[in-house]
Amino acid sequence: MQYPAPVDSLSAALDTRDLDLFESSPMACWLEDYSALFERFQQWRADGIQDLRAWLQQDRRRLTECADLIRVLRVNRRVLELYQAETLEQLLAHLDSVFRDDMLDGLLQELDQLWQGKSEFQSLTVNYALTGRSLDLSLKGVVLASAQRPWDRVLVTMEDITGLQALRRQAQESARDAREFFEQAPVSLWVEDFSAIRVLFDELRHRGVTNFRTFLDVHPDFVGRCLQELRVLDVNRYTLKLFQAISQEDLLDHLDEVLTHEAYASFAEQLIDLWDGRLQHQREVQNNTLRGDKLYLHLQLSVFRGCEQDWSKVLISLTDITARKKAEAYLEYLGQHDILTQLKNRSYFVDELARQTRKRTAPIALIALDINNLKYTNDSSGHAAGDDLLRRFGEVLSKAVDAPGIAARMGGDEFMVLLPGKDLELAQGLLNDIRALIDLNNQYYSNNHALSVSAGLAVCQDVAELEHAMRQADQAMYADKQAYYLANRRRETDSTGS
Incomplete structure (x- = not known):
């Protein structure tokens, strides 16, 4: 990654009020220039590269080359606080110690999503503060409307999930602490039973179904049937607060009000992932609170260890990213x-x-x-x-x-x-x-x-x-x-x- 003196390109596009929004956002926000990376992708496509992930994994130095093509244009104050840097210049001067080790694995995910033609990308990654403290981050990027060249303005936001990841690791290592973690976690957690869905899948395979996505295109009602077979075993206190429910019973009795049309489409994609054997996956979903307010959520699904065969226990975590999505939508609006x-x-x-x-x-x-x-x-x-x-x-x-x-x-x-x-x-x-x-x-x-x-x-x-x-x-x-x-x-x- 190149580290020049910061370019004030954001100032050219935003007025003082909008710069204040960028600077005061509670999210760590980076504005970066990926245009050189776009040109490299075009070159590789012309060279006949089709599977970017495999191409990059053949030689990890290619990943480093891609990182070097990304230019940092601007960061907000939350970034400096997160990485414990006094100034932007200090942060840029030490990025080689900030982005290292597992960072390239996250970058590989991001590049693969861009290669597939997506204008957004996301990944979980590990960075390091200037003090050496490791940071578990949930990263999301969106390509803003081009002002001069493709990908010349990419907004990257980072959520610090270090505490959550630490809690998750502790829960896996000690069952004794699992319940306390479940109740106190600062995200919405659901424990669900997918075993009836697993039985339905087995029946379809026995009938000779091999392409599940095509099957859902022909039988879209199967998604609703799977939802009916899904059993919610438990939710934590944060879930009730997030969905504005009085009790767990209140929430479960009104799940039809929580699920939006977009939620059905997202659930269909979750089913496809499970059919293909991906027992851990993540995506963004939309739900409603019981009062009808729209929620944008980052969903992570993981089948419990020991339940890989019957899916009798599945952990769903939902992180509220509504504020971030509104900020991203506003910045995208500014670009147009x-x-x-x-x-x-x-x-x-x-x-x-x-x-x-x-x-x-x-x-x-x-x-x-x-x-x-x-x-x-x-x-x-x-x-x-x-x-x-x-x-x-x-x-x-x-x-x-x-x-x-x-x-x-x-x-x-x-x-x-x-x-x-x-x-x-x-x-x-x-x-x-x-x-x-x-x-x-x-x-x-x-x-x-x-x-x-x-x-x-x-x-x-x-x-x-x-x-x-x-x-x-x-x-x-x-x-x-x-x-x-x-x-x-x-x-x-x-x-x-x-």
């Missing part, structure tokens, strides 16, 4: 939206143009828009007044443009509307609607500066001409703006002359 207007940003718009080119949708209409007198408003009344005009125009475009159309702020006072499948007549109709909404907006904000825009239209019949159509729309908009200012000057002259 302009915060002031709530419209899509330039980066998303450019990516959407590329998608439309691949889809070869035609015709495609484009509307270029520019707020009139924004600089004058900023100079005469301050930037708060100018920001107010931008927000108001964002409201107008949000109401006027429906999917699959996209409205984006391209920067400053410039906006662009992309309308797949719309011809010139339909696009002109939408522009008329925008102007009508501007009139209503000005009536509502009658005590504020008037909102006024110049606009230009263009339509292309061939997606290969999209960029040319954008230039045409821009040119038409600038012509409209010149006409607007010329008309204003004439009115001022007429008013002065009279």
Whole structure:
């Protein structure tokens, strides 16, 4: 892993409030650049590499090479606290002692998930604080919307599960402490009996079923049958608190309210893992509390030692990651939206143009828009007044443009509307609607500066001409703006002359 001086790329994408969110997050957050790793993957694919895991395991130095391609851009304060570092520079200078030993095993899992085309990855890993203390970590990464190159911004969050892992190890070593650990564990723990499901599996194998995933595609009701056969033997106190249940009986009597549609899909994947002999596995799931609040959970399943044949005791642990998922969703939102207007940003718009080119949708209409007198408003009344005009125009475009159309702020006072499948007549109709909404907006904000825009239209019949159509729309908009200012000057002259 490369350790340059930290690059403040996050500052370019986020305003002060969003940087505060990153810095004050209770999660340890790293912003990293994986773009060089993406390019290496492309090279290996071109070289004919298919099984990345096997390729990396043949020579562990390749794993180290991959690690060296990852650049650290920024970390938050929680990272420094976790690794007991005084400054970012101190942490970066000693990363070779932080990431060592078992770390490469976790990295192998992450790389394999990215190789398979996933935009998210997760693993359990071991790192070390600068004092030498080992850290058991649950790691999750998400590839944010690309600003320049693929994978140039990857958000990695780490949960310190050292205490939990230590408790688990103690429970395995001493049955005497198992019950206390079970009740006091800071995660939701369930002991369940899967033995009836094991019997159902054996019956299917006896009937000649070999591809269980295909079987579930044909017989989706089998998932519900397995849920009915599953028996919950015990849950801990934290489980009742997490799911907002009065008692264990209260929770078990209302399990149908806990399980969401997504939970059924996740349970199907758990069954597939068990069918394939993976008696320990993990994934993210969604459940509801008994009050209807959505929970995002990290699930870990492990068949008890000695129960591998009948699955009569299975331990399920659920870690609440709801706060982390909301933070990740917000950061992903920031990567695609302009915060002031709530419209899509330039980066998303450019990516959407590329998608439309691949889809070869035609015709495609484009509307270029520019707020009139924004600089004058900023100079005469301050930037708060100018920001107010931008927000108001964002409201107008949000109401006027429906999917699959996209409205984006391209920067400053410039906006662009992309309308797949719309011809010139339909696009002109939408522009008329925008102007009508501007009139209503000005009536509502009658005590504020008037909102006024110049606009230009263009339509292309061939997606290969999209960029040319954008230039045409821009040119038409600038012509409209010149006409607007010329008309204003004439009115001022007429008013002065009279």
